[in-house]
Structures are given as C-alpha cells and as structure tokens.
Amino acid sequence: xxxxxxxxxxxxxxxxxxxxxxxxxxxxxxxxxxxxxxxxxxxxxxxxxxxxxxxxxxxxxxxxxxxxxxxxxxxxxxxxxxxxxxxxxxxxxxxxxxxxxxxxxxxxxxxxxxxxxxxxxxxxxxxxxxxxxxxxxxxxxxxxxxxxxxxxxxxxxxxxxxxxxxxxxxxxxxxxxxxxxxxxxxxxxxxxxxxxxxxxxxxxxxxxxxxxxxxxxxxxxxxxxxxxxxxxxxxxxxxxxxxxxxxxxxxxxxxxxxxxxxxxxxxxxxxxxxxxxxxxxxxxxxxxxxxxxxxxxxxxxxxxxxxxxxxxxxxxxxxxxxxxxxxxxxxxxxxxxxxxxxxxxxxxxxxxxxxxxxxxxxxxxxxxxxxxxxxxxxxxxxxxxxxxxxxxxxxxxxxxxxxxxxxxxxxxxxxxxxxxxxxxxxxxxxxxxxxxxxxxxxxxxxxxxx
Amino acid sequence: xxxxxxxxxxxxxxxxxxxxxxxxxxxxxxxxxxxxxxxxxxxxxxxxxxxxxxxxxxxxxxxxxxxxxxxxxxxxxxxxxxxxxxxxxxxxxxxxxxxxxxxxxxxxxxxxxxxxxxxxxxxxxxxxxxxxxxxxxxxxxxxxxxxxxxxxxxxxxxxxxxxxxxxxxxxxxxxxxxxxxxxxxxxxxxxxxxxxxxxxxxxxxxxxxxxxxxxxxxxxxxxxxxxxxxxxxxxxxxxxxxxxxxxxxxxxxxxxxxxxxxxxxxxxxxxxxxxxxxxxxxxxxxxxxxxx
Numbered sequence: 196x197x198x199x200x201x202x203x204x205x206x207x208x209x210x211x212x213x214x215x216x217x218x219x220x221x222x223x224x225x226x227x228x229x230x231x232x233x234x235x236x237x238x239x240x241x242x243x244x245x246x247x248x249x250x251x252x253x254x255x256x257x258x259x260x261x262x263x264x265x266x267x268x269x270x271x272x273x274x275x276x277x278x279x280x281x282x283x284x285x286x287x288x289x290x291x292x293x294x295x296x297x298x299x300x301x302x303x304x305x306x307x308x309x310x311x312x313x314x315x316x317x318x319x320x321x322x323x324x325x326x327x328x329x330x331x332x333x334x335x336x337x338x339x340x341x342x343x344x345x346x347x348x349x350x351x352x353x354x355x356x357x358x359x360x361x362x363x364x365x366x367x368x369x370x371x372x373x374x375x376x377x378x379x380x381x382x383x384x385x386x387x388x389x390x391x392x393x394x395x396x397x398x399x400x401x402x403x404x405x406x407x408x409x410x411x412x413x414x415x416x417x418x419x420x421x422x423x424x425x426x427x428x429x430x431x432x433x434x435x436x437x438x439x440x441x442x443x444x445x446x447x448x449x450x451x452x453x454x455x456x457x458x459x460x461x462x463x464x465x466x467x468x469x470x471x472x473x474x475x476x477x478x479x480x481x482x483x484x485x486x487x488x489x490x491x492x493x494x495x496x497x498x499x500x501x502x503x504x505x506x507x508x509x510x511x512x513x514x515x516x517x518x519x520x521x522x523x524x525x526x527x528x529x530x531x532x533x534x535x536x537x538x539x540x541x542x543x544x545x546x547x548x549x550x551x552x553x554x555x556x557x558x559x560x561x562x563x564x565x566x567x568x569x570x571x572x573x574x575x576x577x578x579x580x581x582x583x584x585x586x587x588x589x590x591x592x593x594x595x596x597x598x599x600x601x602x603x604x605x606x607x608x609x610x611x612x613x614x615x616x617x618x619x620x621x622x623x624x625x626x627x628x629x630x631x632x633x634x635x636x637x638x639x640x641x642x643x644x645x
Numbered sequence: 646x647x648x649x650x651x652x653x654x655x656x657x658x659x660x661x662x663x664x665x666x667x668x669x670x671x672x673x674x675x676x677x678x679x680x681x682x683x684x685x686x687x688x689x690x691x692x693x694x695x696x697x698x699x700x701x702x703x704x705x706x707x708x709x710x711x712x713x714x715x716x717x718x719x720x721x722x723x724x725x726x727x728x729x730x731x732x733x734x735x736x737x738x739x740x741x742x743x744x745x746x747x748x749x750x751x752x753x754x755x756x757x758x759x760x761x762x763x764x765x766x767x768x769x770x771x772x773x774x775x776x777x778x779x780x781x782x783x784x785x786x787x788x789x790x791x792x793x794x795x796x797x798x799x800x801x802x803x804x805x806x807x808x809x810x811x812x813x814x815x816x817x818x819x820x821x822x823x824x825x826x827x828x829x830x831x832x833x834x835x836x837x838x839x840x841x842x843x844x845x846x847x848x849x850x851x852x853x854x855x856x857x858x859x860x861x862x863x864x865x866x867x868x869x870x871x872x873x874x875x876x877x878x879x880x881x882x883x884x885x886x887x888x889x890x891x892x893x894x895x896x897x898x899x900x901x902x903x904x905x906x907x908x909x910x911x912x913x914x915x916x917x918x919x920x921x922x923x924x925x926x927x928x929x930x931x932x933x934x935x936x937x
Contacts, residue, residue, distance in 0.1 A: 329753075533716035
C-alpha cells in the first residue's frame, strides 16, 4: 500500500457526516455532527428510493411520493437492483432532490464540507463499487467518504441491550460489538453475516434471494388468482403484506385451520375464521387512503357478499386466509415457489459451517435480525425455533431484533460516524485524486476486513 | 485479397459498447443468469435437461422440462419491480428548486459514462462473468491483486509487530488507533478479549467428570486473522445453495387454487390441487395445449 502522508498534511475532517443507507426500497439518511452532546439517538429520514408514476402520469421523485394521493396503478422505477445501485441516472436525480438542490427538505448540502458514510451490501460486483466511488468523488465531490459494509454497521449498537442481557447497569457498551451474527432481511434479499469486532467474516457471508419484493409479488399473485387482479397494484399489496401477514409458528396447524375442506364439508374453523382469517378493506383513495385490517366476521361477510351481488357495496373487502402466513413462509422455505435455495435457518447453518466451531456458541447467542421483514409477527420466534433445531444442543440460541430493525443499520452508521474508528476508514477526495480509484477500492475492501 | 493495404490484426482489446454485453455461453438458453452453477455446456437441450435431472440435484423428481420452465418464468416474474415493462424517464427539475446545484457543470467522462449506462444488474453480472470465464487477462489480474493484498501486507513489516502484540496482554488491542491507520478501526490484534464479568461461586463437584460441560476450543489467533482477512466472496459464491439438509425431505407442494397441501394431481396437466372442490375450479380453466 502506498505510504500515507503524515497526519498533519491531512485537512481537518469535515464538520458533519451524511450517513446514507441506500436501500432498494427506502433510503435512510441523516446528518450527524461531531458534537459530543449528541448521545441521543437520532432517527434518519426515510425516503422512498424510487421514481414513481401514478395513474394520471404524474411523476414523483423520492420524497415527493408523500404528496401522492392515489396509489392505484402506480409504477415504480427503482435505481437499486438486487441491493446495489445500478441506475445512477435515477439515483442521482433522487439524491439531488433530497440533498443537494436548493429546494432540498433539509437544506442543500455542500459535499465539499461533508463526509459521506454509505452503506452497501456484501459481495457487490467490483464494477458497481467503482461506479459508486466515481460518482461520489467525481460528480459530487464529497470531502471524504467511507463505503461501509452495511451489515457490519449494526455492530455499533449496544447489542447486549437488544438481547436484554442481565448485566451491571453501569457497564459501558463495548463498541463495536465483539461478536454477533447479523441477519439482514430487506427488500431485495436476505443475508447472513457473522461479525467479529464489527468486521464481517467475508468467507461466511451467505445470501438468500428472497426479500420483501418477492414476498409482495407473491402475495399479489395469490390474490390475483383468488380474488381481484392486483398485479398492477404493488403499493396496495405491499401495505397489505405489512399489515396482515405474519410468520406462522406452526405452519401445518395454521394451514389446516385455514382450509376450506373438500366438497360439502363444513369445517368450523373455516366458517368462523379460525383465528387466521382476516378481512382487508381495500383503499379506494377517495374516502380511504389506506387499507384496513379487521377481524373476520362470518355474518358480516355474508351480508357484504349479498350487497356486492346487488352492486351496493360501499367497500371492497378481501378475505385473507392462508395468504397471511404462506407468503412470509417463503423466507423459511423458498422451495415452496420452486426456488432451489435453503431457508434462512439453513442459511445461518451454512454460514456457521464456514467459521470455526469455537465461535459458534458466541455467534448463536447473538443473532440479531434487521431489515423490514423482521417486523413480521412471529419472525423472531420462528427463526429461533428453526435454528435451535439445526445447531448442537449445547449452544444457547438467542434471536432478537432492535427496536426499529429498518433504521438499525443507519443508526449504527451514525454511531460509527461519531466513533474514533471513522477517521482511519475514510478516504479523502485528495487521496482519491492522488492514488486513483483502484487504490480506494482496495482500501475499502481491506480496511474493513484486515 | 486486396484489402487496400489494410491488414486486420486480432487485438486483445475489447470495448464495451452500450447495449452490448458479452455473455459466456455455458448453458441451455433462457436459464436464469444467477443459476449458473452446475450448468453444463450442452448444445443439446434435451441432453442437458436429462443430465441435470440425473445429477445430484434431483429433488423435483416429478418435474419435467415444461414445469421447470414454468417455475423459472414465475420466479422471474416474482423478481420484478413492476408487473409490466415501464420506462419512466427522469422528470425535469421543478422551477422552484433553483434548477439544481450546477446544471451547467460538466460531468467528467467517467461520470458521463455511468449516467448514460442503461445496463441492468443482470447485464453487469453477465459482463463480469464473461470477464472472469473468458479468461480476460484484465479480470484475472484484478482478482490476483485483490487476493494478494491481505497476504502481502501480512508478510510485510507490520506482521512482526503484530506477532509481538499477540504474545503480550490482550489489552494492547484497543491502544492507538491512529497508528494502525489502514487497518480500519481495530488496528492491531484481533484477539477476542477474555471474559471479565463475575463468575459463579465454586462448587465442590466442579471437577466431576460427569458434570463437565464441553466447550469447543476457541480458534487461535492465526485462524481468526485468516478469517478476517479472507477476501469477500463473489456475488454468486455467496448465494445460498441447495444443501443436503434441504434434500433430506421432499419439496412441499401446494394446491394451486386454495393454497392447502397439494394432494391430488390434475390428470391432464399435472397441476396440484387439494380436493374435489379445487379440482373442479381448476378444470374449468385447465388448458392443455400440445407443447405448452
């Protein structure tokens, strides 16, 4: 590696840091200043990472989507594919409007006086990484920049607080966390990353190509087969998934309860809903802009059906039965849709097999789940159940999720930005210009893993 | 042949034109690009299908090529952002926003290339595969460089100092961050710190061989360092496989109509349904066209 200039020649680090978790579905972004009094955890702004066009052909970029009133037949263009920024044309537009334009919601940001901490997924293609570096330095000109491994940022949380480990309340959390196993289940895919001192064990990173997007599309397909054609309503279906779906702790029993039965059979569980069936009132975007979940009521359902037949129904209602749990089930059994990949629990096991057995007890006792799919009811319990089945009996398995699994990576990044480690990880614009892109790529690859 | 004095020289240099991608031809056409592993280089589609079916991956025993194609198509649909093909152009900047940071500013050539690229992730992945498989000298050179860096650095001057710290107390690890500048935050050693919390009270039968709990040996420092220094896997290597654990049990099948267990097969097309009611529903639209 090229020798670094002495410390004094480096310019003073910029006063504030833009921490950016550029997710495929939402960008988590916020500014972090170096003030030491900012021990309180800030929350990032969530920006939809898309350019959307609604039925009236109006186009919304990023945060402008909030103004959208009618989400029917909305179409999205997403710059991030499979977790990596691919279309910089679109990404630049979203970033510009959010951060750099005069009309930016939080005021325009001056990249020349800002440090950028950008979270990216593991196992990126080198060409996409170099594209990203070039955009950051050559187009925006950030003063300094760290392309961080997203999962590893989560180690900068007080992980033991997440697991509610009994301990002396006065103990100061050791940052980054010494050892943990991070499961990141987001929009594009699900990854398992063992972390040691905040650094990923690259050889043990595993990925499952099932994420929130596949779940949403699968739910849309099921509903289109059984109820209305919802394939062109990704937004509505996504909301439905978030509100109504759950991870079943006993799949067979739940499936049994949701079954209609064979011909002429009157199954009590089916008629009463059996605790599984829910009604989902679709939004019509006039009186109701969001769908509502309510309990299945057989009498009311019968009445509603009669009204619908007369054409006097005031609301569109779907009855969701086994769709509620067969959809998130894909995370645990991707083979249900013919995908030849193991489920999450096996993913964890595969990843463990790639590290020495001496680390298993520590990793298994600290399984932390982040990402939007972690919000499904029962996800944590189910994952714990399944992991316990696979691993040696002697290991204690603890699975937990932080209070807000969606912003967890960002908050970790914000903590890193205030941590002393950051100065050693960043690359300044000068260094980029002096040593070139390949050097920067190498530094990010090794600086994080050496 | 008179070529007007122009002699064509086969050059090793290739240029990537927009809209073009060199793709290694390794499998039957139409297969998913990220299911490259285990593919064979067959021109004959039938033979390819048969050989994969006979291979170790046999699990969808009752799948024929048609059903496989159907599954593949369905998976592709599930992976899309929009159900239809939409192209949403970048909208013009609103007037109120001051027209952007520096509209007039010119992009550097690199940036211009990136912004104009219309490639999708699949294109990039194919490019990268072609570079790797096609024996592209540049590709392998880059790979070498990447994999060498950690080792070469480990063999440098820093390794001796690190070995010293290893023998000393663990507390040294957190010491001066500034000196271990490129090592990322944690500088020197990667040794895990020992447990310093309260221990349970000793018990007279602690030494009883029957009560001893066995804890696997902690990996040595070298092992940990090697683990941490391992280069990232490539995109395809990191993909979870279809392991022995999964092959232990047959794949679950579901009723295509209602989602319950698929206990019955339609005689005509092989679609799974659960019982008579769903079979009737299915029959109404059961289309079996030859070659579908």
